[in-house]
Amino acid sequence: MTRNLYLFCSAAEPVFDVAHVIEDAQSRGWDVCLGLTPTAARWVAGSLDGLAALTGRPVRWQYKLPGEADVWPDADALLFAPVTFNSVNSWALGLSGRFTAGVAAEALGRGTPVVAMPCVNAALAAHPQFEQSLSVLRGAGVDVLWGEGGFVPGEVGADTRARFPWQAALDAVDRRGAARP
Template identity: 45%
Template sequence: MNRTLYLISCAAPPARHVATGIRAAQSAGWDVCLVLTPSAYRWAEEDGENEVDALRKLTGHPVRYRYKLPSQSDVLPDPDALLVAPATLNTLTKWADGHADTLALGLVTEGLGLPLPIVALPYLNNAQAQHPALSRAVSTLRKAGVTVLLDDGTPEGRGFRPHRPKQGDVTAYPWELALDALPSGS
C-alpha cells in the first residue's frame, strides 16, 4: 500500500511543472495529494481549466487550495509526509512565524506538531536569498525538524542553490533531491 504525500506547491516557476514532481513521487511509491497556494492555483487555472483537471486526474485526488468549511468532510487521506516544493520566500518566512492564512500554510504549520517528516525545497533567486528574514526562517524551521534543502552556506545547507534574478532554470529544479530526503514511499 502506498503512503500518502502531500505535495504543497507555492507560486514559483517550478509550480508550473508540478506534474514532473508528482510523477517522480508516484514512481517512488507515494500516493500524491496536491495542495497549491492560492496564487499557484490561479496560475494553474490561467493555464486553462484543463490544467487543474489534468493534475486531479494525475493524482486521483481533488487539487486543494483553500480551507474547507467546518461542515465539509475531508476529501484527502491523511498524510504520511509533507513536501513543500517549490517553497517561496513568502511561504518560508510566514511558516516560520506560524501564519496559517492559507490552506498550504495551515497544513505546514500544523505539520510541525505532528509526527510527520517534512521537507522543503525552495526556489529563490539570490537577491531574495539575501533578505534577512530568510536565514531566520530557515534556522527556525530546521530547529523544528524540517529538512530545508537550501544551499545557504550553513553546515546543514545542502540542496537548492539560489540563482540570479530572472535566470532560474525550472527544468533543473531538483525534485528528486526532495524525494530522496523523504522516507521511502513504499
C-alpha cells in the same frame, strides 16, 4: 501499504513541472495529494482538472468549510517545493491564513516528516528574515534543502525551472518517509 504524500507548491517556475513530479512520486509508491498557494493555483489553472485526475484527489488551495468532510487521507510525509520567500516566512512565523502554510505548520505538530526546498533568488535570500525562517523550520525538524544538496539561488530573473532539483526533493521525502515509525 499506501504512503500518502502531501505535495505543496508555491508560485515559482518549477510548479509548471508538477505533473511530472507527481508521476515520479507515484512511481516511488506515494499516493499524492496536491496543495497549492492561491497564486500557484492561478498559474496552473488550466491544468487543475488534469492534476486532480492524475492524483485521484481534488487539488486544494483553500481550507475546507467547517463541517465538511476532509477529502484527503492523513499525510505520511509532506514536501513543500518549490516554496517561495513569502511561503517560507509565513510558515516559519506560524501565519496560517493560506491553506499550504497552515497545513504545513500543523504537520510539524503532528510529527509528520517534512521536507522543504525553497526557490528564492539571491536578492531575497539575502533578506535577514529568510535565514531566520529557515533556522526556525530546521529547528522544528524540517529537512530544508537549501544550498549545496538542494536549491542554489541565482540572480533575479535567472531560470529556476531548469535547475530545480526535484529528484533531490523526492529522494529526501523517501528517506524521511522510510524513517517514520
